[in-house]
Amino acid sequence: MKIGELAKSLGVSTDTLRYYEQHNLLTPSSRSESGYRMYNQVQQKQVQFILRAKDVGFSLKEIYELLQISIDKHQHSCEEVKGITLQKLALVRARITELQRFEQSLSKLALRCCGGTESADFCSILTVLEDVDGTDN
Template sequence: MQIGQLAKKLAVSTDTLRYYEKNQLLQASERTASGYRIYDQSSVKQLEFVLRAKSVGFTLNEIKELLAINVEKASHSCAEVKGLTASKMEDVANKIAELQRFHQSLSLLHASCCGGPESAQYCSILSALENVDDIIN
């Protein structure tokens, strides 16, 4: 199938497919004489792998590493794959903790403001953002 057909089948843009190909996450099985990319079932499976890995939070570089392991499974261990997953889980946990800190700080700022029709000249949120010492971490 050609690039447009593959894009439609898996609900991605042709630009995304070209980007993935450029970054070695997807390979066309061949090109026609006029230069069109032709994708076969193995390309479809590879792209499905990339999209699933992306949907659970792996970066494109991490996906490239997973693809390399997937291609040469016999040369790698489950421990390697589990290690990549554990590292990703730690990254996600750190991001969640950071977002919780943001939420807590924003909640405190939000609660400190009267929210009335008064001029923002004396707004406690703006004052706190102007004065680093007023922001609670």
């Protein structure tokens, strides 16, 4: 099938498929005599794999690693796959912690401000953000 047919069957754009090709996640099975990229079921399954991996938060680099393992499973172990997954989980947990800290800080800032229609000359949020020495927490 041509790139447009593959894209339509998977609900993605042809640009997405070309992007995956540029990042070595996808390679056409062949090219037609007129130069069209041709794909088969193997590439269709690879794109489905990429999309599922992307949906659970893996980066393109991580997806590339997982795809390489998936393509040559007998040369790899579950330990490798789990290691990649646990590394990603640790990053996600760290990001959640960071976002919770942001939420707490923003909540404190919002509580300090009256939110009225008066001039922002004395806005407590701006005052805290402008505090150069960080003493007004």
